[in-house]
Amino acid sequence: MKLEDQFVNKSYYETFIKEGEERHPLEVLGEAFVEENALENSDLSYIRFAQGEVYFHYKDYEAAVFKWESIHNDFEPWAQKNMGDAYFELGLTGMAEEIYKTIQTDSMILKTEVALQLISLYIEEQKHEQAVQTIKQTVAMNPDYPNVTKIARAYFEKNEDWMNAVELAVNESVRTESLFWFEVLKSYIEKGYTKTISPDYFREALAVLYKVDQIHFEQMAAALWRSYQTESCYLEWLREFNVLFAGLDIHSFETWHELSAIYQETYLSLIGGNYLLKQLTPIMPGLLTNWLRITDSGHALLASSAVLAWNDLFSAGIEPDQIADAETILYRAEKTIDQLEYPLELLDSIIKWAKLHGLSVSTRLKWMARELIDFDVQHILVAGMNGSGKTAFIQSVLADSLPEKPTQFVMAARHGDHHELAVISDGGISAITEEDSQQLDPDAILEWRGPSQFLKENALVFLDTPGLNGSQRSKVYEYLHFADGLLFVLNANDPLTVKETDVLLKIKEQVPDLKIHFLMSKMDMIYSKQEAADLVEETAQKIKRDFPQAELHPYSSHYAAREAVNGLAQFFRKNFKVENLEAHRIEKLVRCIRESITYLLKQRLQNENELVESIHRHEDMLAKLNGAANQLEDVIHEQIQLIRSSYHSMTKSIKEELQAKIPDILRKSSDYIKLNSDFRKIHLELNEEMNNRIRSFLQTAIFPKYYELVTKWIADSESELQQSQAYLGEMAEGFNQLYGENIIALACDFKIMDDWRRDADRMANGVHFDSVNILLRHTPSQVLLKSAGKLLGALSQNKAMLYNRYKKFIESEDYQDIAGLITNKVMLQFELFEQGLERDIRMFFKNPETVLRDTITETETVIDESKEKLSNMKENPEVYQDPLKLFELKLRQFEWMQINTKARQKV
Known part of the structure; x- marks a missing residue:
């Protein structure tokens, strides 16, 4: 075992123990210590280092530290590390950390061991940042x-x-190139831990993995691809990966089933309408090119057709040799698609997209699409010059009368159990009567249904068209690509004129695959059978010169016998049968879808123009509404002034009459005083008499007069308000004519008249007059009179004197103050009524005010919303145009796939 390995395991002490030694290590080391210490140049450091290890293993950490503290030779760094371990075991983590950090050494093993101990220490103390930092340093230092x-x-x-x-x-995947670490990384990706990481971060790892193992590379790429699909950096990932993948040396024998499937899934999602072309154009060429490089047989058709379709619409970005490869793969592709399902799904997606964006695919085009997928019937376009007998022929065959129709319409005649006539326009389908046909959209097509044995038995739909020499001849050309065949009706009196031949050659040029056959009508106009036979033969030869495949059938509308009808049926079955009808119909359906896309582009521009017109129209209406609101305010102000003024004049006259007549009534009340009056109480009796006379005056003169005047005032006011209502009615009618519907009703509240009448009746009949103090006030004259009456009233000789004095006083008193007081009390309710007139009149006009105000607010809202919508349309036209361009891309791709189908059918 190496020395550093012994240091790591703290087993250096074993070097002092001989093999087979049974004594305890401490005894062996103690004996060695004594022997070494007896030497003249002894070095006890190594023995002490070993003794410290034994103490450590026996958890005598203090003794171990004591031994290691005295180590100052080349073992010192390891001794320091061991001291740190001892303090760590004792729970003195601070001292341990300090010692670990002071160790100076060149040994990579020691540095790593110290780092591992620090990691353990930080983990134990839950110091996450220090632990992470130390872990990363350690991995970088000695992974x-x-x-x-x-x-x-x-x-x-x-x-x-x-x-x-x-x-x-x-980092470990790149460094070690170990599949273990790549698997670890893939597990993180699959669990979603890498979604927020920039895609270029994995560039080197993917490049390394490709060199190590292509299968694992494909799995890793697929995992990253799926993890980014719902993230904002998805397009960045596509750019990054396609650049990386384009630089890899892909061998033809390698199979990439999973990546090929993901490429297809990605391509279809990218062209699904959720991305703008400016986002796709930098990505799509690289994506399609890489897809083509690795596509398997299951995806070859879609991959190659996608490349070719993209190149057709966006020529930049794909190299010519890649286009050539795509064509080769396309022709060799074995797996095909459902030829009918694809275009129908495409049309359905276009319809849904249009609805989502406030647009609508032409109902007429949708009707044509539905007709094209009905393989149980054939659509025969019946054309000819005006006067050729075309319509008469159709009616005779149907044994029914077609409705009269304007010559500019195309009419589809088909079998039905009941008679129906419908108009099919861009805007919708609706049932109509014959009288309505003059007011229809000229681009519409009429559909007539009625019992027809001929159409039913022969599974036919006739398209009756305007005359080819009429002003609406262009309608015939609109439906040439829709029809399964063309029956051209000739007039037996002048068959196949130069003009007819020119028209037919033009039709043949436009639709070279369209079956064209001829019917010669009005054969009953030919006098002899031989002449008729010669005419038919001659005309047939003329037809063969330009239309060698065409056949001619003679026919008379006046003699539509059963045999003639049967012959006509055989003529249709023999000559108009279309081989591989479904394939021909699908081509027509593709054209119909393309027209739908073009229609939506035009509709979007039309919507923009309509929005501009709507804004101008509503702004003009807003100006008119604001003008009307101002006019209404003027009317209200004028009526308030007029009605209040007339009421005020009325009450003023009553007030003046009260002021003038009350003093006179009071003076004349002197006749109440008699010589035999009790002058001690006369002032009380006279005061009451005066109040009674005033009360009588009010009840018999003033209140009736007020009622008469206020009744006339109400009538005059109502007349004025009626005129205002009439004016507002005319105003509302004018606005409704502008709107084209009854939107505004400016009805005033005439119930206010009933309120006024009720208030007038109450004031004229129910006003209570409280007595006022006339002679009971304390003026000097009154005080003297009342005192004299009390003192002298009992003496008969003084009554004459008091009588004269009282009479003179009553007749000469001014009474203006009293008259003013009484007038104010009487007029109080009249004046309160006057004060409420402005409020009442405004209540009368409240509904018109509210209607105009609300209409103004609504109009302003419409203008603001329309302007915002228009601004968005002008600033972001790609929001509408790009999805339609992508629909066109899908359609073009389908056409390329059709080429593959035709090539395989030929083989």
Whole structure:
């Protein structure tokens, strides 16, 4: 055993014990100590070092420290370390740590052992930061030392310090190239401990692992791939890994089933619409190229078609030789896809995306798509010039009258148990009557259903089209790619004119694979059978020159006998049968999907324009609404001023009358005084009489007059308010005409009139008048009169004098103050009513005010929301455009896969 190994195990003392020695080590060492000490140049350090070890093993730590303290030779660093161990065992961790840190040595083993002891000390004292720091230093210093990395890993895992655990696993994987550490790292990845770590951190580890073991490399890459899928750095991972993988020397004999599957999964998710093209274009070429390099047979078709489709739409990024490889792989790919399921799923995803973004795929195009996947019927486009007898032919075959329709429409005629007529436009499908057809969207298609034995037995749908020499001839070309065949109707009176030939050649140029056959109508106009036969033969030869595969069928709409119908049925079955109908329909379906994508792009621009128009329209409406609100406020203010003023004038006249007549009533009350009056109490009786006369005056003159005046005032006010209501009604009607619907109703609250009438009745009939002090006040005149009456009233000779004095006093008194007091008391409720008029009038107009205010708020909200939406549309057009471009990419990829299918069918 090496000397340092003995130091580590504290077994150096065994060097003093001979083999077979049975005595206790302390006895042996004690004897050696005595012998050494007897020497002239003795050195007891080695023996003391060994004695300290024995004491340590027997837990006599103090004796051990005593021995090691005296070591000053080359064993001193180890002795210091052992002293630290002893103090550690005694629980004196502070002293132990201090000793460990003071040890100076060049021995890597000693340094490592000291570090391990410090690690144990820090762990025991729960000093996590010091423990981590020391562990990392130790691993960096001497990672191959026994248990160093094991201790580090165990500690990190126990404390769930996954960042350091991952760092340890990565470093050890790269350093040792050991599959053990790569497996440890993969377990961390699979448990999600690496999700927040930058992908480039694993670059070197992956490169090393590829050299060590490709199978484990694939597993590690797959684990990292899946861990990053839901993280924000996912695209960064894709860039990082594809750069790394592109630099690896991949051999053709290597199989990468798992990575190939992940590449496919990733590609499909990236083009699923959750990413913008500016995010994908830097990544996709590298991803597709690497996928193509390693694709297996199960993913070859998708990988190669994805490369080719991406190159078609985004030409930069993929090298020509890689494109050539993709084409080779495409043609050799064995596994195919469901030819119908793929485009239908694509169309469904487009429809769902459109709905999510406030758009909608054209209902007309969706109808066409549904028709195309109905393989039980054939769609025959019936075309011809105006006057060719085209519509008459269809009606005679159907044995039913088609509804009259404007010439600009295409009409699909099909068998149905009941008569139905529907319009299929971009916006939807709706049932219509014949009268409605004049108001339809000119781009719509009409669908007629009705009992038709011919269509049912021959599984046909006729598409009746506008005349090819009419203003709407372009409608025919719109549906050429939809139809399974074209039946061109010729007029027997002038068959296959130069113009008809030119039109047909143009159709053939546009749709070269479309079956074209001819029907010669109006054969009943030919006078003889021979002439008819010659005409048919001559016309058939003319047709064969440009359309060698076409056939001609003579027909008369006026003689649609059973035999003629049967012959026509045979003509259709023989000539319009499409070989491999599903494949042809799928090509048409692809075209229909492409048109749907184009339609959505146009719709998005149309929505933007409509949004701009909506903002302008609502801003104009807002200006009008604010103007109306200002006008309403002017009306309210004007009515308040007018109604209050008229009421005030009315009450003013009553007030003036009270002020004028009350003094006169009081003066005339002097007639109540008689010579025989009891002048001792006359002032009391007269005061009561005066109040009674005023009360009578109020009840018989003032209150009736008030009622008469207020009734007229209410009537006049109601008339004024009625005019205001009429004005507001006209205002509301004007707004509703602008809105195109009844949105605004500016109804005022006429119940306020009933409240006024009730209040007027109450004030005119139920106002209580309390007596006022007229002669009981303490003015000097009154005091003298009342005193004289009390003193002299009992003497008859003084009554004449008192009578005259009282009479003169009553008739000459001013009474203006009393009149003012009484007037104020009487007019109080009238004035309170007047004060409430403004509130009442505003309550009358409250609903119009509320309606206008709420409408203004709603309009402002609509404008703000529309502006924000428009701003987002203009600032981020890629949010709409990019997903549609990706849908186009998927469609192009399907077309490439179709090429593979056709190539395999030929083989």
